[in-house]
Structure formats: structure tokens, C-alpha cells
Amino acid sequence: MAVAALAGLDLLATAIVIVDRELVVRFANPAAENLFELSSKSLMGNMITEVFEHDRVLGAAIDYARLNHCSYTEHDLKIGVVGHAKLHLSCTLSPVEIEGWVAGWHGLLLEFRHIDQQIKIAREERLHDQSQANRELIRNLAHEIKNPLGGIRGAAQLLDHELERPGLHEYTQVIMKEADRLQSLMDRLLTPHRLPQPAPLNIHEVLERVRSLILAEYPHGITIRRDYDTSVPLLQGDKEQMIQIVLNIARNAAQAMKGNGQLKLRTRIARQVTLARKRHRHALEVQINDTGPGIPENMREKIFYPLVSGREGGTGLGLTLAQNFVTQHGGTITFDSQPGNTTFTLLLPTNNSENGKS
Numbered sequence: 001m002a003v004a005a006l007a008g009l010d011l012l013a014t015a016i017v018i019v020d021r022e023l024v025v026r027f028a029n030p031a032a033e034n035l036f037e038l039s040s041k042s043l044m045g046n047m048i049t050e051v052f053e054h055d056r057v058l059g060a061a062i063d064y065a066r067l068n069h070c071s072y073t074e075h076d077l078k079i080g081v082v083g084h085a086k087l088h089l090s091c092t093l094s095p096v097e098i099e100g101w102v103a104g105w106h107g108l109l110l111e112f113r114h115i116d117q118q119i120k121i122a123r124e125e126r127l128h129d130q131s132q133a134n135r136e137l138i139r140n141l142a143h144e145i146k147n148p149l150g151g152i153r154g155a156a157q158l159l160d161h162e163l164e165r166p167g168l169h170e171y172t173q174v175i176m177k178e179a180d181r182l183q184s185l186m187d188r189l190l191t192p193h194r195l196p197q198p199a200p201l202n203i204h205e206v207l208e209r210v211r212s213l214i215l216a217e218y219p220h221g222i223t224i225r226r227d228y229d230t231s232v233p234l235l236q237g238d239k240e241q242m243i244q245i246v247l248n249i250a251r252n253a254a255q256a257m258k259g260n261g262q263l264k265l266r267t268r269i270a271r272q273v274t275l276a277r278k279r280h281r282h283a284l285e286v287q288i289n290d291t292g293p294g295i296p297e298n299m300r301e302k303i304f305y306p307l308v309s310g311r312e313g314g315t316g317l318g319l320t321l322a323q324n325f326v327t328q329h330g331g332t333i334t335f336d337s338q339p340g341n342t343t344f345t346l347l348l349p350t351n352n353s354e355n356g357k358s
């Protein structure tokens with residue numbers, strides 16, 4: 001590696017530290033400064049082992065990479081610099097030779113990554129694949145159910161006209177009513193396939209609309225706090241779908257709070273995020289928080305599945321639809337829930353943020 005190449009490491013999102021033969025830190029990029037909350041000046045010139053309080057696992061990994069002169073990855077490091085909280089990291093150590101820098105010395109390049117972040121990305125990718133498979137399954141199933149439904153309803157109607165004993169009408173009415181109910185359920189399942197009509201969109205208009213709809217539904221007992229970052233860029237989105245996404249989440253929150261509690265709507269800019277396997281410099285973060293009882297433990301894995309409901313009278317489609325729309329917009333939807341504090345977080349690409357251009 002040449003000295004000039006080190007400048008390139010400054011741009012990486014991965015934390016990089018380079019140590020020399022004596023294990024003295026000679027380089028740390030800005031991502032490393034961020035990760036360890038230390039300036040590179042205070043890292044440089046110190047022994048890496050001292051910086052990390054003589055962590056045994058890190059020490060063994062360093063020894064291994066140096067002795068065998070090969071790359072080595074330690075997947076389970078819990079380390080912190082003196083005076084800071086410990087971090088759960090993975091570290092890849094690779095022997096390097098820096099040409100033209102102190103007469104070409106051999107050292108080690110250490111790449112640190114957040115394990116929690118890796119798990120989160122893997123989980124999001126799994127959810128993305130799963131939701132695509134779900135969508136396909138639902139559409140096929142809904143079509144299969146919808147087709148004979150028209151026939152069943154039509155036949156019941158004809159039968160209804162032919163029946164002579166008045167007491168029997170009750171049965172044909174039940175068939176027709178239930179067929180209608182299924183029909184509208186299937187229609188709801190099939191709507192997400194409408195392709196979004198994206199246009200530049202101000203998220204706060206969407207949130208204000210949802211706010212007024214929820215307040216109209218719950219005029220007493222629910223307060224809505226707004227924490228908007230008005231400098232967030234415009235979205236490229238379908239307004240109606242975006243309203244539906246936020247409304248489904250906010251309505252769930254209001255229902256969970258049984259019409260009594262506080263809803264919070266928050267917007268921020270998120271930096272350096274991966275959405276639908278694409279890296280974006282900026283993304284829009286929308287959070288919908290409630291003070292309700294939280295999502296029961298046994299429902300957490302499946303609330304985005306269709307027809308899963310923990311609510312009397314719920315169809316279990318609200319979050320499925322929300323997730324479908326979010327995916328169509330190239331974003332992600334996640335949640336974090338404890339009793340008294342549930343937050344749904346949307347991450348959406350901003351207008352122009354494709355391929356990290358913005």
C-alpha cells in the first residue's frame with residue numbers, strides 16, 4: 001500500500017486503524033474516530049494494546065495475524081477505549097506494508113465493524129426477501145379465493161329469489177353477507193399491486209394529514225407531539241400510499257393505547273444507510289412512537305405477516321400493507337417495543353439520494 005492510498009481510507013464507512021511493527025497506532029480514519037469517540041491525534045502514537053486496555057482476545061488476534069502473516073477475523077470482540085463504554089465489534093486484521101512511509105514498514109491494518117449493525121443489515125435483508133415472497137403468496141391466494149367468490153354470491157342471490165319459505169332467506173343472506181366481507185378483504189389484499197406514482201413529496205404534509213385524521217378519530221384522550229426536522233429533504237414518493245403507511249402505524253398505536261396516551265411523530269435525516277441493498281448518503285427517518293402497552297413478545301416476529309392480529313376485530317392487514325408500500329418505495333420499516341414505549345421507524349430514500357449521490 002502506498003502512502004497516497006491512506007487518503008482513500010478516510011472516505012470509508014468502516015473504522016480503520018493501522019499499527020506499526022511495534023503495535024503503535026500510526027493511522028486512524030474518521031470512521032474509527034467516530035466509533036471510538038476519540039480524535040485520531042489521541043489515538044496516534046499509543047500502543048494499540050494500551051488503547052484497548054490490554055484486551056486478551058484482541059491481543060491474541062494480533063499475535064495470530066503477525067505470526068502467521070495472514071489476514072484474520074475475530075468475530076466477537078467486546079472492547080472499549082479507556083474511559084468509554086465497551087462496543088461489540090468484529091475486527092479483521094491484515095498485514096500491510098506501507099511504501100514510502102518510514103522506509104516501508106510492515107504493520108497491521110485493523111478493520112472494525114459493529115456486530116449489532118451487521119446483524120441488523122442481515123435481518124433487514126431477510127425481511128425484505130420474506131416480504132417479497134409473502135406478497136407473491138398473498139396475491140395468488142387472493143386471486144384464487146376471489147374467482148369462485150363471485151359465483152358463490154351470484155348463486156346465493158338466485159337461490160334467494162327462488163326460496164318460498166321465508167325462514168330460509170336468513171341462510172342465503174348469511175352466504176351473501178359473508179361473501180361480500182371476503183370480497184372486500186380480498187380487494188384490500190390485492191390493492192398493493194398498484195404501482196406507486198412517485199412525485200416530490202414533503203413528509204410533513206403526510207404527517208400533518210395523519211395527525212388530523214387520528215385526532216378526528218380520537219378527539220379526547222390522545223395527544224400528538226410533533227418533533228419535526230424541517231430541513232429534511234423531499235421524498236420521492238406516492239402521497240396516498242405514504243399517508244396509508246403512517247396512518248396504519250399511527251392507528252395501531254392509538255388502538256393499542258385504547259384511545260388514551262401520547263403519540264409522537266418525529267423526522268430526522270439519517271446518514272450512511274443501506275436500503276434495499278443500496279448505500280445512501282442520506283435517508284429520511286420517520287418515527288412514530290406511542291405510550292401504549294407495547295407489542296406482546298409472542299407477536300413480535302410476525303406482526304408484518306398478513307392476517308396476523310392481536311386485536312379484537314382486526315384483519316391483520318394494516319402492517320402488511322404498510323410494509324409492502326414501504327418496500328415499493330425502496331425503504332425499510334422496523335420497530336422497537338417495550339411497555340409504555342413503542343417506536344416504529346421508517347427509513348426512506350430521499351429525492352436524489354440514489355447511489356449515494358446526495
Ligand SMILES: Nc1ncnc2c1ncn2[C@@H]1O[C@H](COP(=O)(O)OP(=O)(O)OP(=O)(O)O)[C@@H](O)[C@H]1O
Nearest residue numbers: 252253256294295309310311314315316317318319
Ligand atoms: N403500536 C402498537 N402497540 C401494540 N401492538 C401493536 C402496535 N402496532 C401493532 N400492534 C400489534 O400488531 C398487530 C398487527 O397489526 P396490523 O395493523 O397489521 O393489524 P390489525 O391492526 O390487527 O388489523 P387492521 O390494521 O388490518 O385493521 C395488531 O393487531 C397489534 O396486536
Ligand SMILES: [Mg+2]
Nearest residue numbers: 248252318319
Ligand atoms: Mg392495524
